[in-house]
Amino acid sequence: MQTDAPERMSLVLFSGTADKLTAAATLTTGGAAMGMEVDLFLTFWGLEAFKKDAIGSVPLVSADFAELGPMMREVMQAKRVPSWLDTLRGAREIGVVKVYACSATMELFGHKLEDLEDIVDEVTGAASFIDRAKDSKITLFI
């Protein structure tokens, strides 16, 4: 029996554009594959992207790279890149990935847990996330 606590990786998803969410989903899958427990904390635009059926309306790239948006859309379609949400679902299939929604953002935008994609596990506050994140080997703010 393994007694060591698994290594943990904690990501804050603040950004709500598909480019950054794709990067976050890829890293989440890498962490899950390498046996880490991955916690995602969704806040602000990162949380908005997880509203049910929002995926079609999530902007592809941040405003800094707006002129590259059409090119990225074309490339991603041509190369059949899976959506970041599907990649995250894949990560949950192979490992332990927990998705937390920031309670303050939920209040601010008037959302309930059932308004979010079913991949979101629960609504939590900053202190609870920090309590889990403080023992993480890897913490990223995306």
Added chain:
Amino acid sequence: MTVTTPLPSIDKEIDARGSFCPGPLLELIRGVKSVPVGGTVAVLSSDPGSNKDIPLWIQKARHDYLGAFAEDGYTRFVVRKAH
């Protein structure tokens, strides 16, 4: 790492060519889950990241790495499920 030993027998082969990181690794992990212990799984990948990622995962997950076999424009990675 590419090795040149003869290709081992393969119980399940997954074609992940054209899929990007983490696609091929994800497909391999699913494949390994789906075979019994002792079964061999191959994944075909054209993603250059697989050359390091896949052997690293196999080592971390403590399965048996049977090798990487270079083909034209892609690599066939073979693993035996050890537990």
